[in-house]
Amino acid sequence: MNTQFKKDLIEGLSKEQKTLSSKYFYDDAGSRIFQEIMNMPEYYLTNSEFEILSLQAKQIIEALNFNEPFNIIELGAGDGFKTFKLLEYLVNNNINFHYVPIDISQGAMDDLTGKLKQKLPQLSIHPRVGDYFEVLSKENMQTKIPSLLLFLGSNVGNYSKNEAVSLMQLFNSNMKQGDKLLLGVDLKKNPITIQNAYFDKHGITKRFNINLLLRINREFDADFKIDDFDFYCHYNPINGEVRSYIVSLRNQKVELKKINESFDFTYDELIWTELSKKYSLKGIEELAKDSNFKVENHFLDCKHYFTDTLLI
Numbered sequence: 001m002n003t004q005f006k007k008d009l010i011e012g013l014s015k016e017q018k019t020l021s022s023k024y025f026y027d028d029a030g031s032r033i034f035q036e037i038m039n040m041p042e043y044y045l046t047n048s049e050f051e052i053l054s055l056q057a058k059q060i061i062e063a064l065n066f067n068e069p070f071n072i073i074e075l076g077a078g079d080g081f082k083t084f085k086l087l088e089y090l091v092n093n094n095i096n097f098h099y100v101p102i103d104i105s106q107g108a109m110d111d112l113t114g115k116l117k118q119k120l121p122q123l124s125i126h127p128r129v130g131d132y133f134e135v136l137s138k139e140n141m142q143t144k145i146p147s148l149l150l151f152l153g154s155n156v157g158n159y160s161k162n163e164a165v166s167l168m169q170l171f172n173s174n175m176k177q178g179d180k181l182l183l184g185v186d187l188k189k190n191p192i193t194i195q196n197a198y199f200d201k202h203g204i205t206k207r208f209n210i211n212l213l214l215r216i217n218r219e220f221d222a223d224f225k226i227d228d229f230d231f232y233c234h235y236n237p238i239n240g241e242v243r244s245y246i247v248s249l250r251n252q253k254v255e256l257k258k259i260n261e262s263f264d265f266t267y268d269e270l271i272w273t274e275l276s277k278k279y280s281l282k283g284i285e286e287l288a289k290d291s292n293f294k295v296e297n298h299f300l301d302c303k304h305y306f307t308d309t310l311l312i
């Protein structure tokens with residue numbers, strides 16, 4: 001059993017305001033549901049970032065001003081769908097670089113590598129499975145060639161202000177002089193557009209959240225009755241925060257037999273599961289400043305929904 005998961009679970013469910021962390025959404029089933037989310041038209045983030053990397057690959061690479069060869073190190077590569085266009089541009093233009101995707105999931109890495117070897121046979125690819133920072137310090141600090149780090153998909157939105165600053169500082173301390181970071185960030189926009197992306201009418205995001213209860217049932221021999229829980233989410237356009245919750249539909253007790261714990265849920269009690277923070281360009285500049293980065297360029301999609309921001 002994953003001891004960190006156990007610790008976070010007990011801690012989160014013992015709090016006055018219960019929490020479960022979205023970082024545990026991504027078991028095999030959860031990763032598949034996230035693919036479904038990315039395929040919904042309402043989840044505009046996918047298309048917006050895809051557009052940026054498709055139409056502005058040349059501008060992004062030129063802005064790097066790197067000598068060849070260089071590395072592109074992707075943190076949390078997942079299925080690599082978005083990154084493909086950038087890689088394709090580089091390969092088609094005979095640019096000399098190495099692609100180093102890092103992901104915690106061996107399965108995701110195998111799929112990605114297989115797909116890329118088939119579609120871009122000339123690509124120099126060095127997949128690494130493991131923790132970002134362990135791999136980064138090993139791969140990036142011991143090479144002399146410059147690296148572009150990719151942290152795409154608005155994954156930074158899952159972190160609170162302070163956590164995001166710490167994360168960026170950790171990136172920074174694993175970057176050599178001259179390395180750069182391309183950070184994908186979802187921007188503030190019409191609140192209805194954002195609400196529809198997260199509180200989707202198909203119920204896919206609900207399934208994504210409820211899957212976490214199924215995971216706990218399986219891994220901790222627990223007895224969450226999934227029909228007795230619902231999903232709620234809310235976007236606050238003032239602070240840019242989407243917060244997602246699981247709602248208990250009645251007074252109930254849940255046992256986690258494997259770890260000998262039980263938790264009570266009251267009628268309408270909330271479990272906070274996820275933060276998906278939206279930024280203004282000014283907010284990104286602030287985050288950059290607080291973590292010792294400098295914004296070199298914002299690459300936006302045509303609707304100005306999303307930015308891939310280049311930081312040095």
Ligand code: AVJ
Binds near residue numbers: 157274
């Ligand atoms: C993968 C963290 C960027 O917050 O938009 C999608 C996950 N949650 N729908 C996001 C997610 C609900 C996603 N990130």
